[in-house]
Amino acid sequence: MTNVLILGATGRTGVSVLQQLSTYEYIQVIAAVRQDSDISRLPKTKSPIQTKPVDINNISSLHCAVEKADIVVNAIRMRGDIPETTLLEFDKRIRKAADGRKNLVIITVGGAGSLKMSNGKRFWQDVAFPERTLPRGRAHSRLRDYLETLPSPKSWAYLIPPPAYIPNGLRVGSYQRWDASNDEMSFLKKSISYEDFATAVCDAVRERWEGVHFIAGENLPT
Template sequence: MTNIAVFGANGTIGSAIVREALDRGHTVTAVVRDPAKVTERHANLSVTTGDVLDTQSVTAAAKGHDVLVSAVGGGDGPGHVATIKPAAIALTEALRTLGGQALRLITVGGAGSLRTPDGKQVWDAPGLPDFLLPIMHSHGDALDYYRTVTDVDWTSISPAAMIEPGTRTGGYRTALDDLVIDGDGNSTISVEDYAVALLDEIERPAHHRQRFAVGY
């Protein structure tokens, strides 16, 4: 059993990570701004208030845990996009305070910076909705920052180009910096199977201080 603290636990991806972790028998602390918004109930789940942009708040929430998961992203609107890299900095500084390598940081990354078969990056594709580009580049900026960090045990997991709630199959494929694409040229994964991949990485660490991608 692993003690896991999850920032952004009431979001679409964060809540799936919480459920997957609980189903596997882990102990989970949901760290959110408003505990009333966490509707999940479980004997191994506790809820606490925390601010992912405040290093002291992150430090307090992370104490006593083995893994810190950040499911903080920009999908909730323009105001949230600006939090992605500052959150990465606050999370890293908090883990440094707690000893760096003693506690793992797993972050939900973005797909925008992944390579496509033509050698470009996802965010270079024509016709992307305007609202997506700032989110993609903010995740890219956060990843660039993480790649300068050598004294904290971090892992960033990028989803497929399309991630949405669906079915938990337990199956997925991985790559490092390349978009995971199926035989028909599609890049998809359900939120539920993304959570499976993230918990598999917690239970069987394979990507220390690396980004990797998941998809079908």
């Protein structure tokens, strides 16, 4: 049995990941919630899931959540004017809470702000990047840079949706995947639904993906 802890389980992406992962008999889904009352916001599933109240800013609370997890899916979407180090510090906090376990894998829902442009800049630095999500764009760029310096890619995977990330898009049931490069501008024209992106996250869990991956829809406009 593979134990998968989902952080951000009540969010749009987290809900889709939770529903799809719960269909696999060999996966035990553990949904992290901020408080017990949030359990009512979780979707109905055919297979039973476990829940765990977690304070993501508290090491002891995180330790209780991750101590039995084989894989952590970080689908938390932090909002507001967050410092640019917020996401990488959170990743470090999860690893510290896991007591340095080398077999723990963290799969993170990434951000398009970290995409590399042909001029050497990142997409968050481009005039086309939405100003309201600028803090998150900077933070995702810092997180990606940090992850790519880790000695072993086996401990993490970072999945990036395109800027056209469609909340109410249909689930086609397929997607395309690309690896990182020095010029990722063509990916800016892609799109994908939340449901299909969640399918890619589930495949990353089941197949233990490593490193940075770009995920876009096959049958959606590009």
